[in-house]
Amino acid sequence: MRATFIRTLVELADDDPRIMLLTGDLGFTVVESFAERFPDRFFNVGVAEQNMVGVATGLAEAGFVPFVYSIATFATLRPYEFIRNGPVLHRLPVRIVGVGGGLDYGSNGVTHHALEDIAVMRVQPGLTVVAPADFEQARSALRATNALTGPVYFRLGKNESNTIAGLDGRFSLGRAEQIGSGADVAIVATGSITLEAARAVAALVDRGVDASLVVVACLSPAPIDDLVAALGSARVAITVEAHYASGGLGSLVCEIVAEHSLGCHIVRRAVGDGHHGISGSERYLNGLHGLSSESVVATALEALDRVATARQERA
Amino acid sequence: MRANDVRRIVLEQSKRAGVGHIGSALSVADIVAALYGGILQIDDPDDPDRDRFVLSKGHASLALYAALHLRGWLSEDELSTYNADGTLLGTHPEAVLRGVDFSTGSLGHGLSLGAGSALAARLQSSTRRVFCLLSDAECNEGSVWEAVMFAAHHDLSALVAIVDLNGQQALGYSRDVLDLSPLEARWRAFGWDVHEVDGHSPEEISRVVAGLDTRAGPPHVLISSTTFGKSVSYMEGRIEWHYWPMNDEQYATAIDEVGG
Incomplete structure (x- = not known):
């Protein structure tokens, strides 16, 4: 996803001299294509993320559109106040690119796992928050946000090959993409983990469950209308995110269900706090935290049973 | 622009609003008067090619508002909303106010904004300059030194930092809280063009700035020796006047001393 993103950025920068790329000394084999094509618009600022965001704010005030690039934790958490008091407060078009959202940097350990970035970024007013499900969607999301005059956060994964069947790279600001109908269960996912969610939907459909996949790549502005429509017609919704349960997609869905008095039963699948300090491959960690397609299927079936039992009891 | 006119406005508005940071x-009154009285090339605060000013020590905002007023960009009525409900003139400056280039107030932020602004000027082949006023204690923040390294590495010659070296911070004297001395040697070691100046001499500040090469070479810093609370005898060098407001008697004395 990150390679596609930078390739697309190079294409955009060909026509848009405002675009710059700043990296906090990360992106080996990824950022070089931009650096070679636009040496005057590329800066490795060193391992200094606060300054990177501050410099980008100064550049944006003068008319540039700087992209700042780092691993998602370092791109968001270390310079968080600089993001808040910089591009957010000044409403400037700084683009924050965080690579490895969720558990992508699995064996690198918890310091490299971005598990609260969506939560902290989506509370900032006017900050568009984007977490594409696959590289095709990353490409369209970058193009769809290029004209925005405010700041954007891109939470990118590392997967460059797998795509979500039926998504075809669709992305619209403030919209979600629903694949399938899903009267029984809606699986709502964001970011790279959507791939597991899509596998779960396929497995549920194989079992005769009327399941749909709702891809929420635009977390802010929240796709309220699309989520109300999708959740209003499903008995059960399972949210799936490589992120802590608090503040992310699951919280967003709960806010919308509560505010619109929807009858949909929600179960949040997210990263728990019960595995302190444990590392491993992304696949291993997804399984550990109940984010594998098998876990999502089991969660959905349990939830459907629970809802059915509750209805029988009420009847 | 007379520094004591800046001071008089600072005192009047602080008294009216009943707040501190006096x-x-x-x-910084002399530094701000030197900047807005001649150094800053700003005919129109909306001109994109104007010199920029970052008040990184945002808690001195009232000195900036006073300068904007004395330049005619801020009316008396607007100035008199300082710290009132619904004002754009808070105790830290907001860029939504015409004439304020950047919102500040969180120490350690401004120099990186200034570095980005100076880099932008170079990329746009502009000769505009960027002035950034820091407090000495602000240099406690590690992010200041990130920006110091960046600006030196990229020879951001259009960037002029001014450090208000008054030796005081919110809870004590800087030498007791977190000693930064020798501050000029530290900036020099990081590759900056360092000048030690009397921060209460607008003439000296202006003369030094006029001699800077802002088109080539390293970024510049004026380590400006100042007295906290300058020109009001009972405030000078006193920690408590970081936060205290004045009573009527203190106000009368202060106005008298700055020649109001």
């Missing part, structure tokens, strides 16, 4: 604003 000592910090008095400390």
Whole structure:
């Protein structure tokens, strides 16, 4: 996803001299294509993320559109106040690119796992928050946000090959993409983990469950209308995110269900706090935290049973 | 622009609003008067190619508002909303106010904004300059030194930092809280063009700035020795005047001393 993103950025920068790329000394084999094509618009600022965001704010005030690039934790958490008091407060078009959202940097350990970035970024007013499900969607999301005059956060994964069947790279600001109908269960996912969610939907459909996949790549502005429509017609919704349960997609869905008095039963699948300090491959960690397609299927079936039992009891 | 006119406005508005941060604003009054009285090339605060000013020590905002007023960009009525409900003139400056280039108030932020602004000027082949006023204690923040390294590495010659070296911070004297001395040697070691100046001499500040090469070479810093609370005898060098407001008697004395 990150390679596609930078390739697309190079294409955009060909026509848009405002675009710059700043990296906090990360992106080996990824950022070089931009650096070679636009040496005057590329800066490795060193391992200094606060300054990177501050410099980008100064550049944006003068008319540039700087992209700042780092691993998602370092791109968001270390310079968080600089993001808040910089591009957010000044409403400037700084683009924050965080690579490895969720558990992508699995064996690198918890310091490299971005598990609260969506939560902290989506509370900032006017900050568009984007977490594409696959590289095709990353490409369209970058193009769809290029004209925005405010700041954007891109939470990118590392997967460059797998795509979500039926998504075809669709992305619209403030919209979600629903694949399938899903009267029984809606699986709502964001970011790279959507791939597991899509596998779960396929497995549920194989079992005769009327399941749909709702891809929420635009977390802010929240796709309220699309989520109300999708959740209003499903008995059960399972949210799936490589992120802590608090503040992310699951919280967003709960806010919308509560505010619109929807009858949909929600179960949040997210990263728990019960595995302190444990590392491993992304696949291993997804399984550990109940984010594998098998876990999502089991969660959905349990939830459907629970809802059915509750209805029988009420009847 | 007379520094004591800046001071008088600082005192009047602080008294009317009943708030502190007076000592910090008095400390930089001469620097701000030198900047807005001649150094800054700003005919129109909306001109994109104007010189930029970052008040990184945002808690001295009242000195900036005073300068904007004395330049005619801020009316008396607007100025008199300082710290009132619904004002754009808070105790830290907001860029939504015409004439304020950047919102500040969180120490350690401004120099990186200034570095980005100076880099932008170079990329746009502009000769505009960027002035950034920091407090000495602000240099406690690690992010200041990130920006110091960046600006030196990229020879951001259009960037002029001014450090208000008054030796005081919110809870004590800087030498007791977190000693930064020798501050000029530290900036020099990081590759900056360092000048030690009397921060209460607008003439010296202006003369030094006029001699800077802002088109080539390293970024510049004026380590400006100042007295906290300058020109009001009972405030000078006193920690408590970081936060205290004045009573009527203190106000009368202060106005008298700055020649109001």
